[in-house]
Amino acid sequence: MAITFRKPLAIIALTLTASLLPVGGAGASDDAAADPTPRTPGLYCLANAWGTPDTSTKPCDTADRGQHWTVSGQQISLTEARGYCLANAWNTPNVATKPCAPKDQGQYWSVSGQQIALTFAPGYCLANAWGTPNISTKPCDTADRGQHWVIFNDQISLALA
Numbered sequence: 001m002a003i004t005f006r007k008p009l010a011i012i013a014l015t016l017t018a019s020l021l022p023v024g025g026a027g028a029s030d031d032a033a034a035d036p037t038p039r040t041p042g043l044y045c046l047a048n049a050w051g052t053p054d055t056s057t058k059p060c061d062t063a064d065r066g067q068h069w070t071v072s073g074q075q076i077s078l079t080e081a082r083g084y085c086l087a088n089a090w091n092t093p094n095v096a097t098k099p100c101a102p103k104d105q106g107q108y109w110s111v112s113g114q115q116i117a118l119t120f121a122p123g124y125c126l127a128n129a130w131g132t133p134n135i136s137t138k139p140c141d142t143a144d145r146g147q148h149w150v151i152f153n154d155q156i157s158l159a160l161a
Contacts, residue, residue, distance in 0.1 A: 042060050042150075042152060042155070042157050043059065043060060043157065043158065043161045044057040044058065044059060044060065044128075044157060044161045045057065045058060045060040045061075045064075045067045045155050045156060045157045045158075046067070046069065046086075046126075046135065046149070046155075046156040046157070047064060047066045047067045048066035048067075048078055048084075050064075050065050050066045053097050053098055054096060054097075055097060055135050056133035056134065056135055057133045057134075057135060058133060060155060060157055062155070065078075065080045066078065067155055068080060068155065069151075069154055069155070069156050070082065070154060071111065071151060074108040074109055075100060075107055076109050077100055079154050082100075083099055083100055084097045084098065084099060085097065085098065085099075085101075085104075085107045086109065086126075087106045087107045088107075088118055088124070088137050089106060090104075090105055090106045093136035093137050094136065094137075095126065095135045095136055095137060105118075105119075105120040105121075106118065108120055109126070111149075111151065114147075114148040114149055114150065114159045115140060115142070115147055115149070116149050116156075117140055118137060121137075122140075123139055124137040124138065124139060125137065125138060125139075125141075125144075125147045126147070126149065127146045127147045128146035128147075128158055129146060130144075130145050130146045145160045146158070148160045
């Protein structure tokens with residue numbers, strides 16, 4: 001008798017609980033539907049002009065040696081020249097590649113979601129000046145399309161390009 005009474009009580013409890021849930025989709029899917037921004041990472045990649053310290057964004061090309069990066073701990077180095085790291089010239093917005101140096105604070109980066117920030121100045125992020133190939137550090141701003149990056153294997157590309 002106790003089992004037959006519990007089953008209808010459980011059904012009533014589930015019905016009441018379901019009636020209290022909000023009507024509509026989950027927040028994440030609603031946000032994605034409200035933002036028509038195309039998300040096609042892999043169009044423009046972080047690139048080093050091979051043999052120089054210059055960095056920029058260029059159309060992604062797997063044959064371009066300067067577009068292959070290794071993220072190891074908090075350093076980002078060229079995959080085919082591991083002794084050269086992505087570096088911010090401290091107290092400037094300038095970003096280039098230079099010989100990896102453990103005491104250079106501008107060579108330490110933290111990847112969080114789609115942002116790449118300076119580890120020792122977490123308020124400053126790697127940024128592309130939208131619509132140009134220019135790379136720098138800027139105050140972190142999730143609304144800045146040029147501060148959204150995606151790492152696919154050994155390429156770092158703009159997430160919203």
